[in-house]
Amino acid sequence: MRTSIASAGSMDPRNEASAARYPVPPGEGGLAALIRTLGFSCTRCGECCRGESGDDPLVLVTPAEVREIIRSDGSRWEEVAEPFPCFIRHGESGSHTFEWCLRRDGDRCRFLGEEGGCGIYTSRPWICRTYPFVLDEGDLLVFPCPGLGTELTAAEAEALATDISARERFEREEEDRIRSVLARTPLPSGRLMIDGEGVKVLHG
Ligand code: SF4
Numbered sequence: 661m662r663t664s665i666a667s668a669g670s671m672d673p674r675n676e677a678s679a680a681r682y683p684v685p686p687g688e689g690g691l692a693a694l695i696r697t698l699g700f701s702c703t704r705c706g707e708c709c710r711g712e713s714g715d716d717p718l719v720l721v722t723p724a725e726v727r728e729i730i731r732s733d734g735s736r737w738e739e740v741a742e743p744f745p746c747f748i749r750h751g752e753s754g755s756h757t758f759e760w761c762l763r764r765d766g767d768r769c770r771f772l773g774e775e776g777g778c779g780i781y782t783s784r785p786w787i788c789r790t791y792p793f794v795l796d797e798g799d800l801l802v803f804p805c806p807g808l809g810t811e812l813t814a815a816e817a818e819a820l821a822t823d824i825s826a827r828e829r830f831e832r833e834e835e836d837r838i839r840s841v842l843a844r845t846p847l848p849s850g851r852l853m854i855d856g857e858g859v860k861v862l863h864g
Pocket of ligand 1: 708709771772773777785788
């Protein structure tokens with residue numbers, strides 16, 4: 661869905677049209693109960709890490725997530741992340757984008773190993789930890805995934821629900837930071853990244 665600050669929704673890279681939408685039952689435990697009904701277990705197939713069905717493997721990440729990967733992996737920023745490739749024009753000669761995504765290697769995430777495993781599993785971003793689920797305005801969006809329909813325990817469903825809710829809060833906070841940056845910073849010309857840390861001029 662390639663969400664930006666303009667649409668202020670989730671940050672899942674897949675086309676939202678491919679997702680099923682379920683209302684989350686009200687009350688504590690409603691999300692976990694829904695997830696348990698749907699069933700899920702990651703098969704480590706790596707499909708969500710590759711460009712399947714014509715989708716780009718755009719894995720959106722915040723600056724904090726990029727720094728966490730750098731800390732664990734030792735890579736440089738430009739080896740981890742690239743600007744989200746959708747720029748909005750401003751002024752006479754300016755353009756800007758709002759998000760980073762993990763660097764791609766052709767049609768796959770650059771951290772996907774040849775055997776299919778994630779090379780940064782312990783520091784993988786929220787979007788990877790919670791795929792194929794994302795909260796959207798009180799609904800649960802569920803993207804196509806071979807792991808769906810697999811029985812999971814109540815504790816596993818509860819843990820996943822906690823992660824999905826935490827991800828929603830994390831993304832909302834990042835969007836608030838971006839709005840704050842936008843409100844206080846005049847945009848210079850050039851190619852810019854506007855993230856929660858500020859306005860950054862992109863080179864190259
Ligand atoms: S970071 Fe890991 S889990 Fe996420 S898309 Fe890349 S290889 Fe897949």
